[in-house]
Amino acid sequence: MTSQHSSKTRLLEAAVKVVRTKGYNATRVEDICAEAGVTKGSFFHHFKSKEDLGLGAVAHWNAFTSDLFARAPYHEADDPLDRVLGYIAYRKELLEGDVPEFTCLLGTMVQEIHDTDPSLRESCARGLDGHVATVEQDIAEAVAQYGLEPDWTAESLSVLIQSVLQGSFIFAKSGKGAGVVTDNLDHLHRYVSLLFGRPARAPSASARAHSQ
Amino acid sequence: MTSQHSSKTRLLEAAVKVVRTKGYNATRVEDICAEAGVTKGSFFHHFKSKEDLGLGAVAHWNAFTSDLFARAPYHEADDPLDRVLGYIAYRKELLEGDVPEFTCLLGTMVQEIHDTDPSLRESCARGLDGHVATVEQDIAEAVAQYGLEPDWTAESLSVLIQSVLQGSFIFAKSGKGAGVVTDNLDHLHRYVSLLFGRPARAPSASARAHSQ
DNA sequence: GACTAAGTACCTACCAGTCGGTATGGAAAT
DNA sequence: ATTTCCATACCGACTGGTAGGTACTTAGTC
Numbered sequence: 001m002t003s004q005h006s007s008k009t010r011l012l013e014a015a016v017k018v019v020r021t022k023g024y025n026a027t028r029v030e031d032i033c034a035e036a037g038v039t040k041g042s043f044f045h046h047f048k049s050k051e052d053l054g055l056g057a058v059a060h061w062n063a064f065t066s067d068l069f070a071r072a073p074y075h076e077a078d079d080p081l082d083r084v085l086g087y088i089a090y091r092k093e094l095l096e097g098d099v100p101e102f103t104c105l106l107g108t109m110v111q112e113i114h115d116t117d118p119s120l121r122e123s124c125a126r127g128l129d130g131h132v133a134t135v136e137q138d139i140a141e142a143v144a145q146y147g148l149e150p151d152w153t154a155e156s157l158s159v160l161i162q163s164v165l166q167g168s169f170i171f172a173k174s175g176k177g178a179g180v181v182t183d184n185l186d187h188l189h190r191y192v193s194l195l196f197g198r199p200a201r202a203p204s205a206s207a208r209a210h211s212q
Numbered sequence: 213m214t215s216q217h218s219s220k221t222r223l224l225e226a227a228v229k230v231v232r233t234k235g236y237n238a239t240r241v242e243d244i245c246a247e248a249g250v251t252k253g254s255f256f257h258h259f260k261s262k263e264d265l266g267l268g269a270v271a272h273w274n275a276f277t278s279d280l281f282a283r284a285p286y287h288e289a290d291d292p293l294d295r296v297l298g299y300i301a302y303r304k305e306l307l308e309g310d311v312p313e314f315t316c317l318l319g320t321m322v323q324e325i326h327d328t329d330p331s332l333r334e335s336c337a338r339g340l341d342g343h344v345a346t347v348e349q350d351i352a353e354a355v356a357q358y359g360l361e362p363d364w365t366a367e368s369l370s371v372l373i374q375s376v377l378q379g380s381f382i383f384a385k386s387g388k389g390a391g392v393v394t395d396n397l398d399h400l401h402r403y404v405s406l407l408f409g410r411p412a413r414a415p416s417a418s419a420r421a422h423s424q
Numbered sequence: 425g426a427c428t429a430a431g432t433a434c435c436t437a438c439c440a441g442t443c444g445g446t447a448t449g450g451a452a453a454t
Numbered sequence: 455a456t457t458t459c460c461a462t463a464c465c466g467a468c469t470g471g472t473a474g475g476t477a478c479t480t481a482g483t484c
Binding site for chain 1: 464
């Protein structure tokens, strides 16, 4: 806890970056060292194995993202439905830069390691579920406030939103770029609006540019 | 074209199975040989490299799936919207067995190799896009027949459907099992019904059992 | 006997992880 | 104040196992 911004955090940040780009298995320890500008000796001083780094990177990611979303402005809305729609709009704003810069570390990793590394999979699953729970809460409040009695659960809708995002990232990586994510978020906006009987106004005006 | 069911096809089928389970990078050539009950000598007789096998496996997969969906009963419906909803219902019926048995080879692979192997990525992308185009056609016909003038395109809705499936598979792998896919397909059914102004009847009666 | 299929043994690059060692800095001892 | 001592951070050559790929051999078939 002494100098909390040095080699160790640099390694974690490098890990997030490289793994998001190349995937977990294809990432070599030395790739991360090179990215962080650190030697292998230093790496194994801070992490006892590659898996240990993986767990660390996931934890780092979870800390980073939960902070990011906790601070996001859409929470300020009084109407819980506006918070849900605000979340969807906010996800569009995050689509900056190249594909590996806006995709999700957890989704990328869990695919590769779900059968090979139980503890890593668990760690990823916890991060994913935690984020699902965040949005789920707003959805549940919206359901209550709008007096809906749906044949779907708040959790299932929250999972749908995350599934759409994860699936969009796969298509983005297949060559379609950020445009798929935007389009899919528009569909999500429309769906949620329909479920809650909101007028189907044009989605939030900004970000109509597609990247292909 | 001589003996079209021997070592080569066994290797391809083994490749599909193992890659869907462990991912592409974590799959060793010898894993595939073991699964196919064949030696490495035979492997390199039929494929000049691991990448060559990857391309072959993708082609094999594309042939298999396009045949599967071409023969599927939902095509018989006269109303194109029924075909679209039939497709969604049909995807539920495919959710048999363990997680790696119903997930998509292309989605799994494209994540891992999008940055490392352009020709494999291209091959996966073609397969994905081809399937998108299939459903897109029915959607487009439905839009025309129902006289809709939507602010979304048939392609974007078709991509959404595939994105939801791919994203569901990620969550299924994270530990949630087939139940997520079912729930998400129910949401898709509801969304498409809403878009086309169909009464929101309960989704197709079968398959209400969740696997968790 | 020519050609394809398949098996065995081997080679080699690569990479996670090790190990002996050096720098630094602060606290305790003198 | 200076020396001693130890812990933490860091370095980079080396290793050992693994896995992709090759070379050569053998079995079957027209």
